[in-house]
Amino acid sequence: MxxxxxxxxxxxxxxxxxxxxxxxxxxxxxxxxxxxxxxxxxxxxxxxxxxxxxxxxxxxxxxxxxxxxxxxxxxxxxxxxxxxxxxxxxxxxxxxxxxxxxxxxxxxxxxxxxxxxxxxxxxxxxISMVFQHFSLFPHRTVRDNAAYGLKVRGVARAERRERADAALERVGLGDRGDKLPHELSGGMRQRVGLARALAVDxxxxxxxxxxxxxxxxxxxxxxxxxxxxxxxxxxxxxxxxxxxxxxxxxxxxxxxxxxxxxxxxxxxxxxxxxxxxxxxxxxxxxxDRARVLTAADLLRAPLLTLSRGDRPADALRRLGDNEANGAFVVDDDGRLLGVVTDARLVEAVRREAGDLTGALWDDYHAVAPDDLVGDFMHLAGRQVVPVTVVDDAGRLLGVVPRATILSSLSHARPADAAPVPEVARA
Ligand SMILES: Nc1ncnc2c1ncn2[C@@H]1O[C@H](COP(=O)(O)OP(=O)(O)O)[C@@H](O)[C@H]1O
Ligand SMILES: [Mg+2]
CATH class of the missing domain: 3.40.50.300 (P-loop containing nucleotide triphosphate hydrolases)
Incomplete structure (x- = not known):
């Protein structure tokens, strides 16, 4: 579920x-x-x-x-x-x-x-079973219907009543135990069937x-x-x-x-x-794929991660090597500290900064692994880094590139079609 x-x-x-x-x-x-x-x-x-x-x-x-x-x-x-x-x-x-x-x-x-x-x-x-067309006994009360599974199992009357009432309560029919099935709507009757299974537990x-x-x-x-x-x-x-x-x-x-x-x-x-x-x-x-697929399903490794202690000039070179305009900065435990962009790194080099601290920026969208694609897809492509997936502890788990979102929402591909590349760009 x-x-x-x-x-x-x-x-x-x-x-x-x-x-x-x-x-x-x-x-x-x-x-x-x-x-x-x-x-x-x-x-x-x-x-x-x-x-x-x-x-x-x-x-x-x-x-x-x-x-x-x-x-x-x-x-x-x-x-x-x-x-x-x-x-x-x-x-x-x-x-x-x-x-x-x-x-x-x-x-x-x-x-x-x-x-x-x-x-x-x-x-x-x-093991108990609930059928599509389970039948309620029309002349027995809702409570007796809910208790039916217990009766066939030989449970004593007082206990049957108690367990049936508890089950009816759970399906929202706590006040209907004395009614007859025809006094309930179709949906409510279905709930009696569910209560019958729950009573057996x-x-x-x-x-x-x-x-x-x-x-x-x-x-x-x-x-x-x-x-x-x-x-x-x-x-x-x-x-x-x-x-x-x-x-x-x-x-x-x-x-x-x-x-x-x-x-x-x-x-x-x-x-x-x-x-x-x-x-x-x-x-x-x-x-509706957007309501089924989660960030975790589309997770890709980030193109590049940097450490706070990296020198701005080195970081800028690595950005160039990876043809990226921005990168994540993480601490030793993998927690996301921020992102740096090429422009901010150029500025840091000009300032002769020793590390990335002054260049850190929070211009990214963090989502949780179980967030639905439909809830964050509009954020894709807005930042210099892809949609960013972090866990509860703030650790960077990966990214969801815009291209991955778009291809996942387009038509179903059989499994033998070309896979999405492991590392895709935003
Ligand atoms: N008692 C049976 N005798 C002969 N054929 C059956 C019997 N029960 C089911 N079948 C056949 O087995 C196939 C699978 O049936 P079933 O398991 O009821 O499918 P589903 O529940 O997916 O609709 C069907 O073609 C059905 O006609
Ligand atoms: Mg069937």
Whole structure:
């Protein structure tokens, strides 16, 4: 979620919130064949063209060789067009769908071959699921509907009531427990569904297009609510959607599926910046990149950094060697002291200054690594140095050159196109 952005390794990995390095769900080569016997399916999967072999035998390959791992506290989005295998994969995680091949580990235990009683315990205690079309019981109160998951788990009545009320409170329906579903709006009814899952309080939540049937404004409200709850709960969530913007808003990482296979698995900004193929490019073509990409995504090494103790004449020469009109001055810890320009250095040489102190200037725009490109792009090209990225301690992390901003906002490039040079000029 954007509030707990999954930091890619590198200069931006300073966030302490968000996913932790503890794998909760791991899928290893999961495949699902529909419509064939186990033996037929195994034979078809071993063929050179498994999808073709499955189809030739009269079956359908719903998911093929899907591997991923989800970290504790992560919102892991599975995205793809309708029919791409998202639900097939999600339902293998709690074995509503039996995998045809592959392994699935939940909190370290292989659930692929769990006996029925242990599987039931897993579904009760560890994994719950929210469906797109979950149904409320029309003649039961909102509270009883919210408590439903607890009832099927055998929780005692008083505790059910308490936990259901607490969950309703969290989704903003604290005063509606005694109402019947038809007395609520569509959006509120959806919140009851969310409350039902929250009341159970599972460590892992599976959500299969829970908001897809909602109209856009209510949908956005629900996304906001989920993000807000997630900041408080840090739950591990596998979230299926066919909507890229929803995926970008909610997902720490997004796994893109096509025809039952994984095409790409990366953070939202990474996918937007470097779509793996034309299918993904098409998906991301109409996303508002400026609202997805951050300074960290476009970070480049600064062309030149200088120290306060440098002699102005030397600094001026290095500017010339680098064809730069200005440069950053940093202290020994990498903290940004200011910038110097060629004009100010010429003046310092004329004054016969011994170091850069008198030439320092603060004519630069500093942004944080997680600032959105859309919020600072108008600053690019205004100064002698590019938009300047600093961390909380004031250390210079790098720059975002104007050319990099412009190329990142233009059309999606497949990953094999010419990369942006590591060091680009403003
Ligand atoms: N029970 C089933 N029997 C046969 N085919 C199925 C079954 N469930 C899903 N499929 C097929 O598998 C493919 C992937 O379906 P699904 O996982 O539901 O896709 P998504 O959730 O991405 O829309 C689709 O082509 C679908 O028709
Ligand atoms: Mg589906």
């Amino acid at each position: 954007s509030a707990t952005t999954y930091a890619a390794p590198g200069p931006a990995a300073t966030s302490t919130r968000g996913p932790q390095r503890e794998t909760v769900v791991a899928a290893e080569g999961l495949s699902k064949v529909y419509g064939l016997s186990d033996r037929q399916a195994a034979k078809a999967l071993a063929a050179a063209d498994p999808a073709g072999a499955v189809a030739a035998a009269g079956g359908y390959l719903g998911a093929h060789d899907v591997s991923f791992s989800v970290q504790r506290g992560e919102v892991f989005v599975i995205m793809g067009l309708s029919g791409s295998g998202k639900s097939t994969v999600l339902r293998m995680v709690n074995r509503l769908n039996e995998p045809t091949a592959g392994r699935l580990l939940v909190e370290g235990q292989d659930v692929t071959r769990l006996p029925a009683d242990r599987l039931r315990a897993l579904r009760n205690d560890t 599972p460590p892992v939540l599976l959500m299969d297009e829970p908001f897809s049937a909602l109209d856009p404004l209510i949908r956005r409200d629900m996304q906001d609510l989920l993000m807000q709850l997630q900041v408080e709960d840090g739950r591990t969530i596998l979230f299926v959607t066919h909507d890229l913007n929803e995926a970008m808003r909610l997902g720490d990482r997004v796994m893109v599926m096509r025809q039952g296979r994984v095409v790409q698995c990366a953070s939202g900004p990474e996918i937007v910046a470097h779509p793996a193929d034309d299918y993904v490019s098409e998906f991301v073509a109409d996303v």
